[in-house]
Amino acid sequence: MLSRVRTLCAVVVTGLVCLGLAWQGQSSDAPAPGLLPVLQSAGPRWYRGNLHTHSLWSDGDDFPEMIADWYKRNGYDFLSLTEHNVLAEGDRWINCPDKGTAPIALKKYRDRFGAAWVEERMDKGIRQVRLKPLAEFRSLLEEPGKFLLLAGEEITHAFARAPVHMNAIHLREVIKPVDGGSIAETISVNHRLVAEQARKTGRRLLAFLNHPNFGWAVRAEDLILCDELRFFEVYNGHPSVRNEGDATHPGCEQLWDIALALRLGKHNRSVLYGLATDDSHGYHAWGVGKVNPGRGWIMVRAAYLSPEAILRSIEAGDYYCSTGVRLNEVRTVGEEIQLEIHGEPGVRYRTEFIATLADANLDSTPRLDAKGNPLPVSRQYSKDIGIVVAQSEGLSPRYRRTGKELYVRARVTSDKPHPNPYRKGDVEMAWTQPVVGR
Numbered sequence: 001m002l003s004r005v006r007t008l009c010a011v012v013v014t015g016l017v018c019l020g021l022a023w024q025g026q027s028s029d030a031p032a033p034g035l036l037p038v039l040q041s042a043g044p045r046w047y048r049g050n051l052h053t054h055s056l057w058s059d060g061d062d063f064p065e066m067i068a069d070w071y072k073r074n075g076y077d078f079l080s081l082t083e084h085n086v087l088a089e090g091d092r093w094i095n096c097p098d099k100g101t102a103p104i105a106l107k108k109y110r111d112r113f114g115a116a117w118v119e120e121r122m123d124k125g126i127r128q129v130r131l132k133p134l135a136e137f138r139s140l141l142e143e144p145g146k147f148l149l150l151a152g153e154e155i156t157h158a159f160a161r162a163p164v165h166m167n168a169i170h171l172r173e174v175i176k177p178v179d180g181g182s183i184a185e186t187i188s189v190n191h192r193l194v195a196e197q198a199r200k201t202g203r204r205l206l207a208f209l210n211h212p213n214f215g216w217a218v219r220a221e222d223l224i225l226c227d228e229l230r231f232f233e234v235y236n237g238h239p240s241v242r243n244e245g246d247a248t249h250p251g252c253e254q255l256w257d258i259a260l261a262l263r264l265g266k267h268n269r270s271v272l273y274g275l276a277t278d279d280s281h282g283y284h285a286w287g288v289g290k291v292n293p294g295r296g297w298i299m300v301r302a303a304y305l306s307p308e309a310i311l312r313s314i315e316a317g318d319y320y321c322s323t324g325v326r327l328n329e330v331r332t333v334g335e336e337i338q339l340e341i342h343g344e345p346g347v348r349y350r351t352e353f354i355a356t357l358a359d360a361n362l363d364s365t366p367r368l369d370a371k372g373n374p375l376p377v378s379r380q381y382s383k384d385i386g387i388v389v390a391q392s393e394g395l396s397p398r399y400r401r402t403g404k405e406l407y408v409r410a411r412v413t414s415d416k417p418h419p420n421p422y423r424k425g426d427v428e429m430a431w432t433q434p435v436v437g438r
Contacts, residue, residue, distance in 0.1 A: 094128060
C-alpha cells in the first residue's frame with residue numbers, strides 16, 4: 001500500500017514539474033490559452049454592432065438576455081444595451097401581469113433559458129420576475145472573438161421640453177444628466193460628463209447624439225456649435241424619429257452635410273461622424289411602425305473584438321453605417337477614395353460621392369412662416385452644401401479628390417427592399433464616413 005502511495009505521489013509531482021516547466025517556457029506577456037485562437041486569427045476585419053437598444057430595464061418589452069441572444073444569433077459581433085438614465089446593474093424585480101406582451105415575453109424567456117435560470121416570485125398576488133444585471137448574464141452569451149457586450153446608457157434629458165438624448169458606451173458608472181443653457185450647451189455639458197468619467201476611470205468611452213429630429217429638437221446650428229460633439233445618429237430605426245425630415249426640417253443626412261460644411265469650412269471644428277442604430281424597443285410584434293431590431297448598424301474595422309479595439313476604431317472613423325448593404329473594403333489611397341461593394345445576385349447599386357467644396361456659399365437665412373416670422377428650426381442654407389460630385393453603378397466605385405473639397409463621403413443605395421423597414425419603401429443602404437484633409 002505504501003509503495004502505491006509513493007508511486008502516485010511521484011506521478012503527481014512529475015506532472016506538476018512538467019506543468020511548471022511548460023509555464024516557465026512562456027513569456028510573461030503570452031496570451032492566456034483560452035484567448036490564443038482569437039489572437040492568432042487577429043487582423044483587421046469588419047465587426048457588426050448595434051449601439052442603441054432597450055430592454056425591460058427601461059422601456060423595452062423583452063428581457064436583456066433574450067435581446068442579446070437575438071443579436072448574437074442574427075450575425076452581430078457586439079451590442080450595447082442602452083437604457084434610459086440607468087445601467088443594468090443591481091437587484092431589480094418587475095411585475096409580469098397576465099396581459100399585453102408580458103406573458104409572451106416570459107414564456108419565450110423560460111423556453112430559451114430554462115426555468116432554473118428564470119427567477120420568479122409572487123408579491124401581493126402579482127407575478128414578478130427578476131431582471132438579471134449585465135454582470136450576471138454576460139457570461140452566458142459573450143464569446144471571445146465572437147460576441148461582445150458593452151455597458152451603455154441613454155442619457156435622457158431635455159431643454160425647454162425639447163428632447164436631448166445621448167448614448168454613452170462602455171460606462172462604469174451611470175451618468176446623471178445636467179441642464180445646459182441651450183440645446184447646444186445641453187449636448188456639450190453632458191458630453192463633458194462622459195469625458196470626465198473617461199479621465200477618472202482610465203476607460204475609453206464613446207458618446208454620441210441620438211436622433212436629432214426626434215421632437216424636432218436639434219437644429220443644424222446646434223450640431224455646428226457644439227465643440228465636444230463628434231458623433232451623431234444619421235440613421236435611427238425607430239419609426240418616430242423622422243430621419244427623412246420634412247418641408248421645414250432638414251433630414252438627418254442634410255443636417256450632417258450642413259454641420260460638416262460649417263464646422264470644417266467656417267468654424268475650424270472637428271469632423272462629425274455618422275452612426276446607424278436600431279433604437280429597438282419591441283421584440284414581439286414585427287413590421288412597419290414597430291420598434292424592432294435589425295434595421296441599422298455599424299461595421300467597424302478592428303484588429304480584434306474588444307471594447308478598446310472597437311471604440312478606438314470608431315474614434316478614428318474606421319467604420320461605415322449600413323441598413324443592409326455590405327462593403328468589402330473602404331479605403332483612401334493617395335487622393336482616391338475606393339469602395340468595394342459585396343454584390344448580391346440580381347441587386348443593383350448606385351454609389352454617390354457627396355461633398356461640399358471649399359468655395360461653397362456657407363451663408364444662411366432664417367426659415368419664415370406664412371406671416372414672415374422666423375421659425376425655431378434649422379436655417380436655410382445654400383444648395384452648394386452636400387452636392388453629388390460623382391456617381392457609379394459598379395461594384396468598385398472610385399472618387400479622386402481634387403483638393404477643392406472640404407470633405408467627401410459616399411452613400412450606396414441598392415434596389416433591394418429592406419426586410420423590416422421602419423417606413424414603407426425603404427431599401428438597403430450604406431454610408432461611409434467623411435474623408436477630410438490632404
